[in-house]
Amino acid sequence: MNNFLGRYKKIIEQINIASFFLLLLSLALPWCFTQPLFAIWLITWFLECRWLKKKNIHFGKHTIPILLLCGFVAWEALSLLWTIDREQGILELQKHLPIYAVLLVALFGINKYYQSHQTKVALILGCLLAIFGYCMIIYWYRVQNTLPISLNQFNFWSMFGNGPIGEIKHRSHLCIILLIAFLFSFDVYQYYSKQYSTKLIGSVISVIDIIFITTIILTGSRTAMLLLPILLIILFLKFYQGRWKKIITCSIVVGIITLFCLGTNYNDRLSSVKNDLLHLHQNGLESISSTQEPRLQIYSCALRHWNEFGFWGVGYGGSEKEMMNLFAKDGLTNCLAKQYGIHNRYLKVWMEMGPIALLFMLFILIGSAFFHTGQVRKNVAYICIVFGWSMLTENVLTMIGALYIFFTLITLVQIEQHEQDLQRLDHP
Numbered sequence: 248m249n250n251f252l253g254r255y256k257k258i259i260e261q262i263n264i265a266s267f268f269l270l271l272l273s274l275a276l277p278w279c280f281t282q283p284l285f286a287i288w289l290i291t292w293f294l295e296c297r298w299l300k301k302k303n304i305h306f307g308k309h310t311i312p313i314l315l316l317c318g319f320v321a322w323e324a325l326s327l328l329w330t331i332d333r334e335q336g337i338l339e340l341q342k343h344l345p346i347y348a349v350l351l352v353a354l355f356g357i358n359k360y361y362q363s364h365q366t367k368v369a370l371i372l373g374c375l376l377a378i379f380g381y382c383m384i385i386y387w388y389r390v391q392n393t394l395p396i397s398l399n400q401f402n403f404w405s406m407f408g409n410g411p412i413g414e415i416k417h418r419s420h421l422c423i424i425l426l427i428a429f430l431f432s433f434d435v436y437q438y439y440s441k442q443y444s445t446k447l448i449g450s451v452i453s454v455i456d457i458i459f460i461t462t463i464i465l466t467g468s469r470t471a472m473l474l475l476p477i478l479l480i481i482l483f484l485k486f487y488q489g490r491w492k493k494i495i496t497c498s499i500v501v502g503i504i505t506l507f508c509l510g511t512n513y514n515d516r517l518s519s520v521k522n523d524l525l526h527l528h529q530n531g532l533e534s535i536s537s538t539q540e541p542r543l544q545i546y547s548c549a550l551r552h553w554n555e556f557g558f559w560g561v562g563y564g565g566s567e568k569e570m571m572n573l574f575a576k577d578g579l580t581n582c583l584a585k586q587y588g589i590h591n592r593y594l595k596v597w598m599e600m601g602p603i604a605l606l607f608m609l610f611i612l613i614g615s616a617f618f619h620t621g622q623v624r625k626n627v628a629y630i631c632i633v634f635g636w637s638m639l640t641e642n643v644l645t646m647i648g649a650l651y652i653f654f655t656l657i658t659l660v661q662i663e664q665h666e667q668d669l670q671r672l673d674h675p
Contacts, residue, residue, distance in 0.1 A: 256295065263291035264360040270655055271369040274424045275377035277415045278648035285651055289348050297355040305356050309623070309664045312615040313350045313657065319607060320346055323563045326600050330562020331569065339564050339645050349654050353661045363663035364438045367431040370659075371455065374428040377421075378462050381412045405467030419641045420648040422463050422471035423633055426478065427656065429459045430629045433482065434622065474636045478629075485625075542590050542640060544582055548573050549594050560601040569598060592638030595645075623664045630656050 266288040273280040297303045320343045323336075330336045388411045408418035436452045463471050552573050561569045566589045574583040589595045597605045612635050616628040634643065634653065643649035 259291055259294050260358040260360055263288065263295060263358060266291055267361070267366070267658075268369045271366055271659075272373035272376065274370065274652050274655060275374045275416075275421060275428075276380075278420075278651055281651045281655075282647075285345075285654070289345075292352060292357070295358060297358075298351060300355075303355045305665065305668075306354060307664075307668070308618045309620075309661065310350075310353050311618045312611060312627075313346070313353050313661075315607075315611045316346050317350055319604075319611065320344070322600060322604060322607070326560065326563040326604075328562075329559065330599075331565040332562070332567065333564070335567060336562060336564025342645065342647055342650055345650075345654055346657075349657050349661075352658055356665055357662055361662050361666070363659070363666050364435060366659050366662060367435050370424075371428045371432060371435065374425055374459065375455065378407075378458060381407060381416075384411050384415075404465065407462055407465045408467035417646070417648055418466040418468045419470065419637055419643060420646070420652065422466055422468045423637055423643070423649060424652050425459050425463050426471060426474065426633045427630065427652075429456055429463075430478065430482075430633075431626070432456055432459075434626070470637055470640045474633070478632070541582060541585070541587055544579055545570070545587055545590055546594065548577050548579060548582070549589060549591075549598065551577070553597075556598050556601070558601050558603075560597070560599045560604070563599050566595045566598045588642065590640060590642065592642050592644055595642055619660070619664055621667050623660060623667055626663065627660055630660070 266284055270281065270284040270288050273284055320340070323340055323343065327333055327336045327340070385406055405418075406412070407421065412421075432452050432455055436448055440448045460475065463475060549570070556569075567586070570589055571583060571586065574580075574587075589598065593605060593608075596608050612631050615631055616624050619627050637643045637649075641649075644653065
């Protein structure tokens with residue numbers, strides 16, 4: 248019997264780690280690939296029966312951010328009592344429920360086969376494979392001339408954001424995981440440069456990072472392109488300690504600004520932002536309704552009516568219906584006809600659950616890194632920066648594709664923290 252149980256445990260653990268690696272490989276692909284892998288990984292984790300043994304419970308400060316997230320989801324559920332759109336609220340709430348399963352994984356841990364550097368390599372390889380696959384799709388559509396949109400709209404500077412790729416993978420979600428992979432590549436370099444030639448590993452990582460940066464630019468995601476130089480400066484300040492640090496940093500900043508100025512002449516999406524800002528500068532805020540970027544109309548409309556949301560908000564899931572009412576009040580017929588949502592996570596939380604909920608979310612976002620230690624704290628900060636920035640223009644945490652990335656990254660961080668804690672116990 249003991250022999251059978253031992254073999255059962257070993258097989259389930261191996262299936263579990265294999266499914267997690269496949270899950271990481273799938274994050275840059277359309278979420279329909281990620282969804283079944285996420286389910287298989289959770290099911291095999293439960294079949295390991297780690298949750299039956301009290302000794303497996305590992306509660307620490309790093310678990311607190313997940314507990315806070317669970318509390319936030321509970322608040323969302325409570326706000327369904329007064330929401331103006333309960334059906335939509337329930338649909339969105341269902342997408343957030345897996346956070347409770349992630350909490351159990353954080354509390355009871357994972358099996359011995361997990362290694363944080365291998366998980367990061369799997370994530371990076373998954374992004375590279377996805378980019379290669381997307382290039383093949385683009386090539387095939389070009390050859391067959393069967394693009395789902397006009398060839399005039401399918402330009403080089405948004406080849407990974409429009410055209411066939413835009414139909415199967417949201418540009419913001421693709422950029423989120425590419426930015427995370429780019430940031431994790433420095434950890435991979437530090438780990439493997441201790442075992443192999445520094446020049447060889449540095450060259451390989453440099454090529455990979457160039458591929459990631461190029462792909463991010465070619466998605467046409469303005470949010471990601473604006474965040475990229477900020478991350479580059481943060482990384483440089485962290486890893487470079489020479490006396491020329493300030494001079495080189497200033498040179499990078501000037502170079503990045505110059506590249507963006509040049510980029511607005513070629514990239515349609517950057518050019519549209521520049522034109523809208525010039526239009527606003529010349530004509531004032533009252534001209535917002537005539538700009539091409541709908542987000543400016545959406546945000547200004549929501550902010551004009553901030554005092555109508557109440558202290559507890561309109562209830563979870565009610566922002567879309569509320570925005571339709573506000574568009575009608577303000578005569579924004581184009582926004583009303585296209586039924587635009589709020590397109591900003593911060594405004595959505597404020598509108599639906601009030602200012603206290605917004606402060607609670609900001610506390611989780613800003614404070615999560617401080618509940619972790621060592622290298623994990625840095626990685627949590629990176630994840631929070633990428634998601635926090637992305638939430639300025641998209642409701643990424645109500646879209647299932649981004650949520651699977653979010654849940655998986657939380658788990659990856661817990662794996663790394665658990666590994667780091669064990670190393671500290673072995674080498675006090």
